[in-house]
Amino acid sequence: MTTVTEAIRYVGVNDHHVDLFEGQYPVPNGMAYNSYVILDEKTAVMDTVDILFTEEWLKNVAEALGGRKPDYLVIQHMEPDHSASIEAFLKVYPDTTVVATAKAFAMIGQFFDLDLEGRKLVAENGASLSLGSHELHFVFAPMVHWPEVMMTYESTDKVLFSADGFGKFGALDTEEDWDCEARRYYIGIVGKYGAQVQNVLKKAADLDIQIICPLHGPVLKENLAHYLEKYDIWSSYRAESEGVMIAYTSVYGHTKAAVELLADKLREKGCPKVVVCDLARDEMTEAVEDAFRYGKLVLATTTYNADIFPFMKHFIDHLTERNYQNRTIGLIENGSWAPLANKIMKGKFEKSKNITWLETEVTIKSALNAESSAQIEAMADELCRE
Template identity: 70%
Template sequence: MTITEDIKYVGVNDHDIDLFEGQHQVENGMAYNSYVITDDKIAIFDTVDAHFSEEWLANIKNVLDDAKPDYLIIQHMEPDHSASIGIFMENYPDTTIVASAKAFTIMKQFFGCDYAEHQLVVKEKDTLELGKHTLTFVAAPMVHWPEVIMTYDSYAKVFFSADAFGKFGALDVEEDWACEARRYYFGIVGKYGAQVQALLKKAAGLDIQTICPLHGPVLNENLDFYLNLYQTWSAYEPEDKGVLIAYTSVYGNTKKAAELLAQMLVDKGCEKVAITDLARDDIAEAVEDAFRYDRLVLATTTYNGDVFPFMREFIESLTERNYQKRTIGLIENGSWAATAAKVMRQLFEKSKEITFTETTVKIMSALNEESTTQLENLAEELCK
């Protein structure tokens, strides 16, 4: 793939992976992106997962032929981007490795070697001249690891953005960018909204025409769309008006209540209604939708004086990612001592700008006339 006349793509697609980072389902695989700038000096941007080292080296050879790289720029030390450093240095032993000081520390932790004789340590606003291309380094700590440094090429107006602006999915699969980028963002980067906001302020001062992330496609059209989504996501603002109903159900009664509420909301003209079974559906997609919409309904049973485990896991997945600025409705089910609503409220105690609906639906074992009326009231309140 050609990015510009001097910048080529040399990454790989992984269709063998089932869980990214050991937890996120990736039915369409993953891309591990790597790039080459050829100029008076040659720079390689990042490596790939160890399982694809040979394919990656062949891609580099195809671009460079017999030329030798001068620099290997390591922007991010997660092994899906750094695990091929060793084999690269075996093939190109005279290369200088460019990275942040923290990256070299983590490099030694992972691989037992930091290539001390080949180091070029860079920090915020340092530059590297390749010829026509001048690279300026942009520190991006905790987007989403502490060592991350991104790179701006002022000649080509290309921003090499490490894991920012990435998405799930291999590059040889056609799919909607926003859906998988949103799931990727909130699953992996979502906790670090303040750090992403700081990065966006830096990016706003750069003339960027192309974004080259370490996952997902190269972005070179309608960049405002992607930047605006990142602005919305990192500020924890709702992206769309709508309601996610997330439920767990043991004998089907809480499920019936969740489905009935969903129908009530549709009948009342709610903009968008999504529903998810937390025991069976992909929890990462549920997290994605919870951040996407401005309203959330949690429906669960009392379980051992607490809430059903999948519900607790879901709420903790939200709160650890700084879930905020949302309206939440609660539905609890209990056959003798219903405590689920109280526990769920407590789980959000440290969350900012959470508004609970006035109506809390209380089901005793199964829906009856009283709890069905409460559902109607909750639907009416959510649709105001």
């Protein structure tokens, strides 16, 4: 158990058993499922944890309560990694009042067979709940990243309980860079909902926030401007860093050779950062992260079954379903008899906003030759022009 403030205790758990978070995101350093207890005239427990850690969490809660009974269980988000222990908690503490949005209560009814008559409090956007000297203010955050989500601002200690916002991959007993794994977490899980995150950031700007308590990742107490700036960049789909990300697939090595030539040319011309990703072998979620991090993207693939190679198709789908926008994209295709990849790749971005296409497109017919090598040179020049 960790002390957040004199009145707030951390009672979350670390999960080192999970290999894929949400069934798709590799988490080599595990995950943290965060929960907090607020101690005042009345006590409040903020969210629960994944079902595999119910018993450990209940012990943490009991230790923090020190023999007291919880008055409120505040549910900010109904995703099972945070809500799965609700039923077990209420068996131990049956007199607790559950506080949640109306949409969250509807989901509680879907996940559990619980009769909450007489022990539920429907939170309203902007409403407050007094615990004594501490007061909770509810801030609705719909579609960040589920529709029932709310955040809670505690105005005495100036703490924002931010639900999945400002979270990251990784258990709390491991040391790793916040930016990298928070970026991968945000873009993968919340990235589609930039407009909704922007709305919440505008609400947060009116609050005096000294501490952020997310449902994943560390409690944030210092340099909060850094984290808020990152979220503003990510949720407004602006490039975070200067550089070029090259994502490719290659069957027999000829497309790879073109990519390596382009990367060499970019470095020779002083490109600040060149990131190359083999979509068939490198971790897809990290490739998606880099595509959002940098302002320029080059896609290189083969024509395959009158379409594009599956890993490239999958990668572009990841980008477009997360509202990829405000970027410059260049295209490289390879085809031995009927090159179609550039046209198909471009078509997959037809609903994307503010995409600037390089004038130079590269077409390789089987293997690099003088003509396609000259196109690579021209593409490097165009990428480095700004």
